[in-house]
Amino acid sequence: MGKKPTPATPSSRDRHKSATPMMAQYLDIKDGVPDALLFYRMGDFYELFFEDAVNASKALDITLTKRGQHLGEDIPMCGVPFHAYETYLAKLIKAGFKVAICEQMEDPAEAKKRGSKAVVRRDIVRVVTPGTVTEDALLDARSNNYLCALALQRGGDEAALARADISTGEISVHVTNRSDFVAAMAALQPKELIAPDAELARGWIDEGGAAAPGTAITPTAATQFDSTAGQRIVMEAYGVASLEAFGDFSRVECGALGALLNYITLTQAGRAPALQSPKQLETGGAMAIDAATRACLELTHTQKGERRGSLLWAIDRTMTGAGARLLGARLSAPLTNPAAINGRLDAVDYFVRNQTIGVDIRTVLAKTPDIARALTRLSLERGGPRDLLSICDGLENAQTTNVLLSQTSDIAPRPNDVTNAENALWSANGAAFTSLIAKLRAALREAPPMLARDGNFVREGYDAALDELRSLRDQSRKIIAALEARYREDTGIKSLKAKHNNVLGYFLEAPAAHGEKLLSAPFNETFIHRQTLANSVRFTTGELAALDSKISRAGEEASVRELKIFDDLVASVLAAREPILAAAAALAEIDVATALGNLAIERFYVRPTIETDLRFDVKGGRHPVVERALVEGDGSPFVANDCALFEENRPLLWLVTGPNMAGKSTILRQNALIAILAQAGAFVPAESAAIGVVDRVFARVGAADDLARGRSTFMVEMVETAAILNQATSRSLVVLDEVGRGTSTFDGMSIAWAAVEHLHEEIGCRGLFATHYHELTALSAGLNNLRNVSMKVREWKGDVIFLHEVAQGPADRSYGVAVARLAGMPKTVLARAEGVLKMLETQRATGAPIEDLPLFASSHQPSADTDAAHPVFDELDALNPDSVTPKQALDLLYKLKSMAQAD
Secondary structure, rough: OOOOOOOOOOOHHHHHHHHHHHHHHHHHHHOOOOEEEEEEEOOOOOEEEEEHHEEEEEHHOOOOEEEEEEEEEEEEEOOOOOOOHHHHHHHHHHHHOEEEEEEOOOOHHHHOOOOOOOOEEEEEEEEEEEOOOOOOOOOOOOOOOEEEEEEEEEOOOEEEEEEEEOOOEEEEEEEHHHHHHHHHHHOOOOEEEEEEOOOHHHHHHHHHHHHOOOOOOEOOOOOHHHHHHHHHHHHHOOOOOOOOOOOOOOHHHHHHHHHHHHHHHHHHHOOOOOOOOOEEEEOOEEEEOHHHHHHOOOOOOOOOOOOOEEEEEEEEOOOOHHHHHHHHHHHHHEEHHHHHHHHHHHHHHHHHHHHHHHHHHHHHHHHOOOHHHHHHHOOOOOHHHHHHHHHHHHHHHHHHHHHHOOOOHHHHOOOHHHHHHHHHHHHHHHHHHHHHHHHHHEEEEOOOOHHHHHHHOOOOOOOOOHHHHHHHHHHHHHHHHHHHHHHHHHHHOOOEEEEEEOOOOEEEEEEEEHHHHHOOOHHHHHEEEEEEOEEEEEEHHHHHHHHHHHHHHHHHHHHHHHHHHHHHHHHHHHHHHHHHHHHHHHHHHHHHHHHHHHHHHOOEEOOEEEEEOOOOOEEEEHHHHHHHHHHHHHOOOOEEEEOOEEEEEEEEEEEEEEOOOOOHHHHHHHHHHHHHHHHHOEEOOOOOEEEEEEOOEEEEOOOOEEHHHEEHHHHHHHHHHHHHHHHHHOOOEEEOOOOOOOOOOOHHHHHHHHHHHHHHHOOEEEEEEEEEOHHHHHHHOOOEEEEEEEEEEEOOOOOOEEEEEEEEEEOOOOOHHHHHHHHOHHHHHHHHHHHHHHHHHHHHOOOOOOOOOOOOOOOOHHHHHHOOOOOHHHHHHHOOOOHOOOOHHHHHHHHHHHHHHHO
């Protein structure tokens, strides 16, 4: 949850009595944003005062100073440079603060006209929160920055979750229940969640917060989620009289959308970002993947929070930030509609079959800027000339991509998804877009500055008035010199000079001897007397006076003229915001399709067959992440394996046994990843794959504790396993590894036994259950849909070789001691372990009771590394401890030590 600064001062009216006019203004503005740090603009700095300054100085590690006094106490103060505020802003947002940006709304000279003590008018222009940032420095180009709003129905059983990424314009809403809400939070990983400030919402937030631990929670009055007000807010935002054109939104969905849009309006101080029309997402339209499963499978980030090593890292071949964001979103929420999945697969297949076109398009995409984010910054008045150029370049590349897509192909017809993208891009070839591109290209220099206020971004020749002002500003000396030369020629006075001072400005000075000439006809009609000195006479002319005025104002007027041109260009772009956003979305779609096609060609991925039954038949499946790591490592091949979880129209549960290091966890994970890839609309790493649509994927592989919440490793294991057994359906895919290993042997075996039976008998889903409890393999005799498989191992001259292959039937043993030997365990420990293992196996074979920990068994067990006939043992065998005196015992100890050292 985001940090909230301590209120700066008491809320009573008395706090203003002793304040200076400027500080009174500050306190008034601060009253409007009590939960945010106030960046108060003073010249070239944003200043912070009172507790805001204390909090910011600690978070930013900057010097805390003071400025005057208030109510008899020093006022703490710190500040950051205006021109470099983004770096400091990023740190504060990351630390959980909200920041209100307060700008000077007038020139200080205007304020002085109201009196010497008048304060420059200031106002908040935006409130920066984790979910509303738009600056490139604060955003990850390849990840979305979601802001969400949760609206609850009365009773709290159902809710609606609205989401928006204002940096790209995406906005959508869907009805949800508690479990789906938690899964959605885990998928979206929103930076901020707006939720009702009510007791009812706490249970939802606690569960959702566990799924998205980095989410800042913003409590909001429940009245902000009113459905009637929400419907009105949405209609006003989009300028429509009805929401029917967007979908049949329920009351709770209207409440969520209204709260979301209202919050955006408040934080942007009334400015409206370029948002797309709201989409109503289908309930159950995406595969549900809970937070524990996402962490286990490492879909978009590893468990260390790194992108490298994740599934997204392994398959991402996108060329644009927008494409990368779309690919990440698809992996996070795979589809469950077979027709929609096949539509995506058709698009990938098209570019697999049309490799040349795909390569050409990817070359264009590699040079395509982030159009949507540039458009958002411009719509919020935070954009600059580079954003205009980005849109110009992006639209030109959209035209080029459209031309490439329109090329006919004899290999395969264009699928619907490609056709839809082509249609969206077609508008980029229309007259309006062509005219806009031409206008932007004619107006903008090749490498404009980031900020419009820096100037010099308009090309020479685009605007004659600007060119003249620039000429006056930059070449005033040449212009004055040329005018001086012309006057010398006209008057015949070679000593006539053009000069300048702060009193007269530009003037013409002639020697006193020539003064009368210029004061007489016909020159007196042109030359106007200004000043007579002892040795010279000074004149001006109408032309020189006008030029003087122009030159003095040229710099300022050039800036004003250039900013006016910028505003005109921005207006032209925003007038076409909807087709521009459509083109940007289409480019992202094409980027993903060509990227996945490139991946399929490069790594020999195949198109999966999507079925409506419970089929799961993968031939020669491979783990995409491990395979890429091997390719980029020593180049060794990945050992492929089949996985058939369907037989005679019924789902199967595999019981996987075998030693550690043999690849059980890899087999479990890779089949879950193949299902996710297939339903995300990607080709899969296999020779073939037929998959019946999976509604939920559950995975629990590996062990971890949760000390912050007071949970041991075993408790975490049980909580996650319970969630799987309670939520899985017959259409789910469940992969479980080592259930019950965190407790005693018999307790753990009992839990694992019962879990297998529950998956088989009660749920009836497809699944893989890996275990070291070999006793469970006997369950296949009574459970018709349970199959025993194991990881192949070969022993060679005392060593164990892991083949990483799946074989039918159970494993004979776990080879744990062999793995310990590979890990470098001390020989004494290995010898002891082998002895205990033999003892336990003997007891099991004879039916004798087996202790969980045989603490009192002899620690000496002869082995190949231990001599059973050592003299020390002979000496000890002959010893009668009851008949030995203390002196004899000491002598014997020295004797045994010398024998051991001699050995």
